[in-house]
Amino acid sequence: MPLEGLGAGLAADPLLEFRGVNTYYGDMHALKDVNYSIGRGEIVSLLGGNACGKSTTMKTIMGVVRPTTGTVMFDGVAIEKLPTSERVRRGIVPVLEARRLFPRMTIYENLEMGAYTRKRGPEFDDDLDRVYTLFPRVKERRSQLAGTLSGGEQQMVAIGRALMAHPRLICMDEPSMGLSPLYVEQVFDIIQEINRQGTTIFMVEQNANMALSIAHRAYVLQTGQVVLSGTAEELRENPMIREAYLGEMQV
Amino acid sequence: MTAVDLFLQQLINGLSLGAMYSLLALGFTLVYGIMELINFSHFNVFMVGCMIAMLTLQAMGLSGQTVILSGAPLVLTLLAGFAVSMVLCGFIGVGIERFLLRPLRNVKGPAAMITTIGVSYVLFNLVLLTLGSDSKNFPNPLPPVVFPIGGAVLRLREVLIWITAAVLMLALNYFTRYTKLGKAMRATAQDAEAARMMGVEVDRVIMISFFIGSALAGASGMIFGLYYNLAKVDMGFAAGLRAFTAAVLGGIGNVPGAMLGGVLIGLIEALSAQALGSAWSDVVIFSLLVLVLVFRPAGLLGRLAPNKS
Structure with missing residues (x-):
């Protein structure tokens, strides 16, 4: 029995919207009548345990899986039938779980792959400058093979690679996964900075504490259903969240 | 000929064979690198390439070794032979991929590999029906120029x-290192799903790798004809098997590995034929392959990668 959503669950002018999305893998009902609404300029976080439908959500946004029923709207246009490449071209860009850099390509080549759907030109150079400014370390190591970097450095390149696509919406899948606490802090600072520069962020994250510290709003998924949504503030105060995701025992 | 001259001569022969095997091995390795598929139709795309080159040269008035050209006509004739056989083979490869393998893309198991074996038989029998099973005289317009190196001879052919x-x-x-498509090809080989997420159209990359691999098989087929002065419907198996061995020896999926493996196989074939008699060269080649796989299972330049899920 899903709990009633709290207030502020809808963005007034959404950039990305799920309307009644149902996704099946064979017989498995992975997303059950899911509605999300991500407003322009927001950081929205998606919380939930294992196998709750977070990855399916990401795959549905990127077009790796197609919803069985329901609509995915981006910037007012239904996109659920578009191929992945067209979604990237329109500005929906992923930062993949576990980074997934191309290990035997240089860092520069990885950044180039991020800009795969774009033409070379001054805009490419501007974005490259922006990435190098955000991550001086990435610039230093640009001719090194990506597979030789530490996890934290790889995450910097993965975020840089997403920025090279000139994204309007970045979908981050577990950006803190496998990183040392120091890097987690840094990565979340960077995410906030990118958001301040105008990019909308939708973020799947296990680390609810960190996620709610930078997100404006969040959704909670359980076995494929949205059971709770609200502002980060509201969710931090919610007893169920405190117990299940913030590691606090209810007394 | 002294022993040194003989060795030198076999080195020259081995490098020529090696060039042929390298080009053929690249087709196996490009496709495997991207799809993890062993493309057995490649054996007979190579044979068809040799036949196309032969027909092209014949269409330009050459027959056997009777017409000798020099200067610009020679260069243009050879270029035409290579170009026609490479382009047509490229399209044959693309056709095989587009119409026979793409429908099987999401089928797990050996279905795609078995299909390539079937395609190989179809190509074989098409040539058998149209051109027959006899050994054909491959036109060779090269003037008999030789450059003596000690007691060994280096011919213009080599x-x-x-x-x-x-x-x-x-x-x-150059293509794989510096062009956008080439980089997309490498990225797809390293992580197809991530490449797709960058906006790479993976189906297109697969098609291009088939085109390039098959075109190189066409070039290799023409080289076979020029080297042996013959074309025969059953030529694909022995050469293809050695080229496949070369790809595995170098590390399948690894482009420099295929080049190195091809040259090594060519040299081993020539030198072992000289030392032990040509009947033994297969024994030596495949014994060496076994040894390399025992001690370096990923091949000489290959990496043992974790299985992609």
């Missing part, structure tokens, strides 16, 4: 084969 193979391999190297 020089031509080396230059062609070197140019093609440098071009491939």
Whole structure:
């Protein structure tokens, strides 16, 4: 029995919207009548345990899986039938779980792959400058093979690679996964900075504490259903969240 | 001929064979690198390439070794032979991929590999029906120029084969390292799903790798014809198997590995034939393959990668 959503669950002018999305893998009902609404300029976080439908959500946004029923709207246009490449071209860009850099390509080549759907030109150079400014370390190591970097450095390149696509919406899948606490802090600072520069962020994250510290709003998924949504503030105060995701025992 | 001259001569022969095997091995390795598929139709795309080159040269008025050309007509004739056989083979490869393998893309198991074996038989029998099973005289318009090196001889034929193979391999190297599509190809080979998420149209990349691999098989087929002065419907198996061995020896999926493996197999074939008799060269080649796989299972330049899920 899903709990009633709290207030502020809808963005007034959404950039990305799920309307009644149902996704099946064979017989498995992975997303059950899911509605999300991500407003322009927001950081929205998606919380939930294992196998709750977070990855399916990401795959549905990127077009790796197609919803069985329901609509995915981006910037007012239904996109659920578009191929992945067209979604990237329109500005929906992923930062993949576990980074997934191309290990035997240089860092520069990885950044180039991020800009795969774009033409070379001054805009490419501007974005490259922006990435190098955000991550001086990435610039230093640009001719090194990506597979030789530490996890934290790889995450910097993965975020840089997403920025090279000139994204309007970045979908981050577990950006803190496998990183040392120091890097987690840094990565979340960077995410906030990118958001301040105008990019909308939708973020799947296990680390609810960190996620709610930078997100404006969040959704909670359980076995494929949205059971709770609200502002980060509201969710931090919610007893169920405190117990299940913030590691606090209810007394 | 002294022992040194003999060795030198076999080195020259081995490098020519190696050039042929390298070009053929690249087709196996490009497709495997991207799809983890062993493409057995490649054996007979190579044979068809040799036949196309032969027919092209014949259509330009050459027959056997009776017409000898020089200067610009020679260069143009050879270029035409290579170009026609490479382009047509490229399209045959693309056709095989598009119409026979793409429908099987999401089928797990060996279905795609078995299909390539079937395609190989179809190509074989098409040539058998149209051109027959006899050994054909492959036209060779090269003047009999020889450059003596000590007691060994380097013929114009060898020089031509080396230059062609070197140019093609440098071009491939440039393509994969520096062009956008080439980078997309490498990215897809390293992580297809991530490449797709960058906006790479993976189906297109697969098609291009088939085109390039098959075109190189066409070039290799023409080299076979020029080297042996013959074309025969059953030529694909022995050469293809050695080229496949070369790809595995170098590390399948690894482009420089295929080049190195091809040259090594060619040299081993020539030198072992000299030392032990040509009946033994297969024994030596495949014994060495077994040894390499025991001690370096990923091949000479290959990496043991974790299985992609």
